[in-house]
Amino acid sequence: MYNAGKVITGIIIFLIIVLSPFWYNGLTGKTAYVPLLKVPDTAKQCVESTQYMKENHMELLNSWKETAVRQGKKTYTAKDGKTYGINLTGTCIKCHANKEEFCDKCHNYAGVKSYCWDCHNYPKTGAWEQKTAGSRK
């Protein structure tokens, strides 16, 4: 075969480019199952660890609702001792202000339909929302 060297180099470069996301994920411990999410840059950490939130935010929200509505308790003490106001909009959405690029993006990807926003409000004040308000579905 002529030019075998070039062909093989091409194949190797191709494989590096195609596989690099997997190596990246492998090295950083991140999995590729979620789309790129906008996490807030105003805070470094969520209420609980990211892994915990990934897996349990629905249960956490559910128990928040129970404690707030049934027991009238308005604060949540996290595992690290920090306290947060029990409030979907005032706490979660205060940090995750870009609901569309965070909650919704992942939910759309995972096929989750959330009815919470039928009643709960979220402030549409972020720059991103303002800019694209006209084009929202």
Ligand code: HEC
């Ligand atoms: C039918 C309307 C309705 C729907 C749908 C609904 N909620 Fe609520 N929720 C309420 C009301 C009313 C309160 C009480 C507000 C208060 O006490 O100020 C509340 C309170 C809460 C609270 C505690 C206080 C607060 O304002 O955040 C949480 C947390 C909560 N809901 C989470 C959820 C989640 C998560 C969903 C979706 C799975 C959901 N809710 C869907 C009506 C609703």
Ligand code: HEC
């Ligand atoms: C103090 C600000 C803050 C509050 C309040 C907050 N978050 Fe977060 N949250 C973050 C940050 C920052 C990250 C990303 C952390 C990281 O990069 O590892 C995050 C990560 C997450 C993740 C994981 C995303 C992923 O990468 O898979 C979920 C889910 C989540 N938050 C949901 C919630 C919910 C639901 C609430 C309310 C109960 C909430 N957050 C309240 C700041 C916050």
Ligand code: HEC
């Ligand atoms: C990393 C992906 C991801 C992010 C980010 C995320 N969710 Fe979810 N969420 C899921 C998945 C997956 C489920 C379904 C889990 C199941 O069915 O066990 C879910 C389920 C839920 C549920 C229960 C389903 C229902 O009845 O509506 C609520 C409430 C919820 N998410 C709220 C939020 C809120 C609020 C945010 C943003 C602050 C958020 N989620 C961000 C992945 C995510």
